[in-house]
Amino acid sequence: LAKTTQPISMDSYEGQEVNITCSHNNIATNDYITWYQQFPSQGPRFIIQGYKTKVTNEVASLFIPADRKSSTLSLPRVSLSDTAVYYCLVGGWNAGNMLTFGGGTRLMVKP
Amino acid sequence: NAGVMQNPRHLVRRRGQEARLRCSPMKGHSHVYWYRQLPEEGLKFMVYLQKENIIDESGMPKERFSAEFPKEGPSILRIQQVVRGDSAAYFCASSPPTGGTEAFFGQGTRLTVV
Numbered sequence: 440l441a442k443t444t445q446p447i448s449m450d451s452y453e454g455q456e457v458n459i460t461c462s463h464n465n466i467a468t469n470d471y472i473t474w475y476q477q478f479p480s481q482g483p484r485f486i487i488q489g490y491k492t493k494v495t496n497e498v499a500s501l502f503i504p505a506d507r508k509s510s511t512l513s514l515p516r517v518s519l520s521d522t523a524v525y526y527c528l529v530g531g532w533n534a535g536n537m538l539t540f541g542g543g544t545r546l547m548v549k550p
Numbered sequence: 551n552a553g554v555m556q557n558p559r560h561l562v563r564r565r566g567q568e569a570r571l572r573c574s575p576m577k578g579h580s581h582v583y584w585y586r587q588l589p590e591e592g593l594k595f596m597v598y599l600q601k602e603n604i605i606d607e608s609g610m611p612k613e614r615f616s617a618e619f620p621k622e623g624p625s626i627l628r629i630q631q632v633v634r635g636d637s638a639a640y641f642c643a644s645s646p647p648t649g650g651t652e653a654f655f656g657q658g659t660r661l662t663v664v
Contacts, residue, residue: 473652482554482641482655483593526592540585540593 443527448545457514459544461527464508472503472510475526477543483526487512514546522548552577554644555624556656563632563663571627571659575644582625583643583653584617593641599625600647632663 444462451457463472471490475483487494489501489510500513514521524543555574563569575582580601585593598606599619610617614632619625629636639660645653 475655480639480658480660482643482657485652485654488652539595542592 442539443529443541445525445527445541445544447542448547450547450549451517452549453518454516457517457521457546457548459512459514459525459527459546460509461512462509463527463529466507466529470529472501472507473528473530474499474501474512475528475540477524477526483540486525517546517548519548519550522546554642554654554656556640556642556659558659559657561659561661563661565633565663566631569629569632569636569661569663571629571640571642571661572624573627573642573644573656574624575642576654578646579644579654580647581645581653582619583645584625584627585641585643587639587641587658589638596627629661632661634663637661637663 442465445459449457449459471488473488474486476486477483487496487499487501489503491503491507494501502511502513510527512525524545526540526543528540554576557572561569573582582599584596586596587593595609597604597610597617599617601619602621614630616628625642627640639658641655641658643653643655
C-alpha cells in the first residue's frame with residue numbers, strides 16, 4: 440500500500456488560500472488520490488478525488504503533477520468552519536483495495 | 551437516499567461485557583469497511599466485508615473482535631469481554647459494488663468502557 444506523508448498541522452487566517460501537500464512516492468498506476476475532511480466527533484467526509492493533473496469542485500481543487508508522487512489540496516478563502524483534520528489517501532476502494540489513513544493534517548483557521 | 555447509518559452513536563459498557571456496533575450501508579452499497587479511531591489519532595483499518603463474506607480482516611485483533619455482514623440487515627462489529635483499551639470511536643464506511651473509488655462514512659459509534 441502506498442504510504443502518504445503530509446504536514447502534521449497548519450495555521451491559516453480567514454479568507455486566505457490554504458494549500459496542503461501530500462507526498463506519496465510509491466503510488467501505483469491504478470491508485471487514485473482522495474482527500475477527506477474530518478471534524479471532531481464526526482466521520483470523515485469526502486472532499487475531492489483525482490488521478491492526474493487538476494480536479495476542481497465546489498469545495499476545493501486538487502493538483503497532481505505528472506509523476507503523481509505528490510498532490511496538493513487547495514482550499515480557497517478558508518473560513519473558521521474549515522478548521523478540521525485533512526487526510527490524504529492513495530489507493531482505490533474497489534476490488535477490495537481499502538484506503539489506509541495516515542495521521543492527517545490539522546488545519547487551524549484563525550479569525 | 552440516506553447516508554451510512556451507525557448505531558448506537560454512544561455506547562457505554564462495563565469491563566467484561568459485550569459491545570455490538572451496527573452499520574447500515576448506503577442503499578446499493580455492498581462493501582463495508584470498519585475503522586477504529588483513538589482520541590487524537592488517525593483512523594485504523596480493521597476489516598473489509600462484502601455481503602456474507604469477510605474479504606480482509608488484517609486489522610482486526612485476533613481475539614474478542616468479530617465482524618459480519620449478513621445477506622439481510624446491517625453489518626455488525628462485535629467486541630466480546632471489552633477492556634478499557636477498547637474505548638474508541640468506531641467508524642464504518644460503504645462503497646458501491648463495482649467501479650468508483652469513493653467511500654462514504656457514518657457518524658461513528660463512540661464506545662466507552664468503564
